[in-house]
Structures are given as structure tokens and as C-alpha cells.
Amino acid sequence: MKYVLSAIVLAITLVQPLWAADGPPPVNPDTNHHSEADTQEIGRPGRPDDVTRTIEVRLYDTQSGRMIFEPRGLYVKTGTTVRFKIVNVGLVEHEFFVGNPHQISEHRKWMQDNPDMEHSGPNSVSLQRGQSGEVLWAFDTPGPVDFACLVPGHFEAGMRGLIIVNDLPAFGNRG
Ligand SMILES: [Cu+2]
Numbered sequence: 255m256k257y258v259l260s261a262i263v264l265a266i267t268l269v270q271p272l273w274a275a276d277g278p279p280p281v282n283p284d285t286n287h288h289s290e291a292d293t294q295e296i297g298r299p300g301r302p303d304d305v306t307r308t309i310e311v312r313l314y315d316t317q318s319g320r321m322i323f324e325p326r327g328l329y330v331k332t333g334t335t336v337r338f339k340i341v342n343v344g345l346v347e348h349e350f351f352v353g354n355p356h357q358i359s360e361h362r363k364w365m366q367d368n369p370d371m372e373h374s375g376p377n378s379v380s381l382q383r384g385q386s387g388e389v390l391w392a393f394d395t396p397g398p399v400d401f402a403c404l405v406p407g408h409f410e411a412g413m414r415g416l417i418i419v420n421d422l423p424a425f426g427n428r429g
Contacts, residue, residue, distance in 0.1 A: 292356040296399045297419070299376035300390030304335035313381065313403065313413070315344035321408045323350075323401065326415035330393045331422075338389040342381035348403045348413065351378040352391055358402050358409075365404040393419045 309328065315321045321344070330336060340350045351361055361378075374380065379387040393399065396419050403413035 294354040294397050295395035296354050297391055297393045297395055300335040300392040305337045307334050308337045310339045313342045313344050313348040315346055321411040321413040323415045328417045330417055330419050332396050332419055333394060335392040340379055341386040345383055347382050347405055349378055349380040351404055352401045358400055362404045366406050396420050
């Protein structure tokens with residue numbers, strides 16, 4: 255019962271910032287002070303043999319200029335290796351980048367300075383319109399893990415999301 259209550263409290267706490275239509279973003283790369291989140295451990299690249307959960311994430315852009323991930327909030331149980339199946343259903347190039355706020359801020363600056371450079375890493379995938387790809391990631395540390403699209407202007411247009419990694423028993427979309 256205690257766990258169930260904790261889960262409900264957590265869900266209520268998270269639902270507001272994550273799912274409110276124009277709610278505050280979970281990440282603010284313009285913040286200069288170093289908070290705990292800046293150095294948050296986000297896990298490590300996953301191995302195919304360890305995958306125990308597959309999550310599809312769709313990348314959208316809308317005619318109104320809004321850009322979003324669907325879903326933009328996720329729970330993952332600590333120790334899970336996730337296969338993210340990333341599908342770009344938008345009209346322009348997008349990416350899926352997993353990191354802590356510091357890593358997102360650094361990658362955002364790099365993308366602004368190198369807008370046309372091809373790049374890839376174990377924690378990211380860049381996709382042209384209509385393409386799909388994968389990121390395998392092992393979530394071995396409890397805490398928040400951010401994800402974002404750092405194509406210039408997209409983060410600001412809403413392309414950001416949050417994964418909560420914890421040890422709570424199963425509920426909702428966790429696995
Ligand atoms: Cu994008």
C-alpha cells in the first residue's frame with residue numbers, strides 16, 4: 255500500500271509538468287548554475303542481448319510550428335535495457351538524444367555550431383523525414399533522464415521529454 259501511494263503521489267507530481275499542453279519544460283539548458291541534475295548518471299549504452307523492453311517514440315512537427323515527442327514522459331524500472339524504436343513522422347529532420355541537462359546543453363551548442371554535420375552516438379539517432387531508427391540504452395541508475403531533439407530551434411519548439419527511472423513496482427507504462 256505504501257508503494258502504491260508513493261506511485262500515485264509520484265504520478266500526480268509528474269503529470270503536471272509532463273503532460274500539460276504547454277507546461278514548463280523538464281530541461282532548461284540555459285541554466286548556468288550547476289545543479290545535481292547536471293551530473294545525473296543517465297545509464298550506459300545497451301547491449302542487444304539485454305533488451306527487456308521496447309518503447310516506440312514518434313517525432314512530430316505540426317503546421318503551427320510545434321514540435322513534440324510522443325510519448326514525452328516515461329517510467330522505466332531501474333536495471334531495464336530499453337530498445338527505443340524512434341520514428342520520424344514529421345516533415346523535417348529530427349533527432350532523439352538521451353542525456354542529462356549538461357550533456358543536452360553541450361550537444362545543443364555543438365548542433366548550433368555544426369548544423370550540417372552528420373553525427374551519431376550510442377545515446378542518439380538522427381532521422382530524416384520518414385526514417386526510423388533505434389537507440390539501445392541501459393537505465394541502471396535511479397533518477398531523471400532527459401531526452402531532446404537538438405536540431406536548432408526544435409528544443410525551443412517543444413521537443414523534449416523526461417524518463418523517470420526508479421524501483422517502484424509495476425504500474426502504468428513501466429516495464
Ligand atoms: Cu526535431
